[in-house]
Amino acid sequence: MTLFRDDLNDTIAQIQVSTIRQFDEEVSAIPDMVKLTLGEPDFNTPQHVKDAAKDAIDHNFSHYTGMAGLLELREAAANFQAKKYGNHYDAKDQVLVTVGATEAIATALTTICNPGDAIIIPSPIFPAYIPIIQEARATPLFMDTGVNDFVITPKMVDDFIAAHPDEHFKGIVLNYPNNPTGVTYVEDEVKALAACFKRHNLWVVSDEIYSELTYGSDHVSIANYIPEETILINGLSKSHAMTGWRIGFLFASKELTAQMKKVHQYYVTAATTIAQKAGIEALTNGIDDALPMRAEYQKRRDFVYQVMNGLGFKIARPTGAFYIFAKIPAGFNQDSMAFCKDLARKNHLAIIPGTGFGAEGEGYVRLSYAASMEKLQKAMDRLTAYMQAPENKQV
Numbered sequence: 272m273t274l275f276r277d278d279l280n281d282t283i284a285q286i287q288v289s290t291i292r293q294f295d296e297e298v299s300a301i302p303d304m305v306k307l308t309l310g311e312p313d314f315n316t317p318q319h320v321k322d323a324a325k326d327a328i329d330h331n332f333s334h335y336t337g338m339a340g341l342l343e344l345r346e347a348a349a350n351f352q353a354k355k356y357g358n359h360y361d362a363k364d365q366v367l368v369t370v371g372a373t374e375a376i377a378t379a380l381t382t383i384c385n386p387g388d389a390i391i392i393p394s395p396i397f398p399a400y401i402p403i404i405q406e407a408r409a410t411p412l413f414m415d416t417g418v419n420d421f422v423i424t425p426k427m428v429d430d431f432i433a434a435h436p437d438e439h440f441k442g443i444v445l446n447y448p449n450n451p452t453g454v455t456y457v458e459d460e461v462k463a464l465a466a467c468f469k470r471h472n473l474w475v476v477s478d479e480i481y482s483e484l485t486y487g488s489d490h491v492s493i494a495n496y497i498p499e500e501t502i503l504i505n506g507l508s509k510s511h512a513m514t515g516w517r518i519g520f521l522f523a524s525k526e527l528t529a530q531m532k533k534v535h536q537y538y539v540t541a542a543t544t545i546a547q548k549a550g551i552e553a554l555t556n557g558i559d560d561a562l563p564m565r566a567e568y569q570k571r572r573d574f575v576y577q578v579m580n581g582l583g584f585k586i587a588r589p590t591g592a593f594y595i596f597a598k599i600p601a602g603f604n605q606d607s608m609a610f611c612k613d614l615a616r617k618n619h620l621a622i623i624p625g626t627g628f629g630a631e632g633e634g635y636v637r638l639s640y641a642a643s644m645e646k647l648q649k650a651m652d653r654l655t656a657y658m659q660a661p662e663n664k665q666v
Contacts, residue, residue, distance in 0.1 A: 290627035323552035340368025395628035442474030448591020455591035465496035
C-alpha cells in the first residue's frame, strides 16, 4: 500500500486538471454523443509530411538532435515567419524547437517569472498559462476583456495597471487568434498594443499558434513592432494538423533565447527527431498547407454562426482559430456548467462551459467547429431542439 505524503510542492495542490479535459471525459461516457469540445483539427496530416517522417525512420534518424533542435528546421521556421508575417529571426540563436506550443509556453513563462511578479492574463483565455505562472511563484492577474467584446485596448491595459499600484507587473500573455473567443486583431490594433506594452516595460508572451487560421485579413504579429520585448510562440499543430507530432517554436532575442534554452533543455532535452524531420517538410514544401483547411473552416464558421445567432446567442467577432464563444441567451440557465451538462444529458451534444476559460467566461459556451459539416449539422440540429424545448427555459 502506498501512503500519500503531503510534503509535495504546495503550488501543485492548488492546480486542477483543466475543466475542458474534465468535462470532455465526463460527457464522453454518454452514448451517441456529438462532441465539439477539444481544439483539434479534424483534418489529417498532409501525406507529404507523413512521407517525410517515414523516410526519416528508414534512414535511422532516431538519435537526439541538439537542444535547440535541427538547424534545418529552425531555418525553415525562421523563413516561414519572415515570408508569412515579416518577422526576422536568426535561426542559429533566436529560434528553439519545442515539444509543442505547450512546452514553449512553459519555457517562456518559467524563464521570465520571479516570485512576486504579476502577469496580466486577458480573460477569458485558454487556461494552460495560469498554472505555469503559479508554479513559478508569480501571480496571474485577470483582466476582463468581455467589456469590449474580448478585444484588448491600450486604455484597458493602462487602467488595469493603474488599479493595481502595488503589483510588480512583469508581462502579459497575448493569445491571438484567441482561444476560446476566435477574436483576432488587425494591424492598427496590434501597433497600438505594442506601443502600450513597451511603455509599461512588459514582456509579451505572444501565443500565435492559430496565425494561419484567420478570416478576412492576414495575421499581424506583434513581434513586427516590439521584437525585443516579444516572446513569440508558434507551431505546427493547427497550421498543418499535426497536434500529435508535438512540434512548437519559440522566437525571441538572442539573449533571451539563450536563457530559455537552459529551461528547455532540463524540461525535455530536445523535441522528437522524426517529428522534426517531418516539420522541415511541412514548413518548406508545405508552407501553404493551411490554406485549404482555412477555407473549409470559414464555411463551417459561417454555418455555425448563422444557426447560433438565430437561436439568440450573442457571439463576438470570430475572425480566427476555429471556435465560437457565445453568450447563453436570456431565459436559459446562465450557469455555463449547468447549461452544458443539461444539454449533454438531454440532447447528447457536448460543448465547453465558459468557466473553463476563467471566471470571466461565465454565462458563455465554447464550441469547436473543427469538425465535418455533417457532424456540425447534427450538432446544430440538437442544439436547436434543446433551445426550442419549453422545459429548458428558466421560469
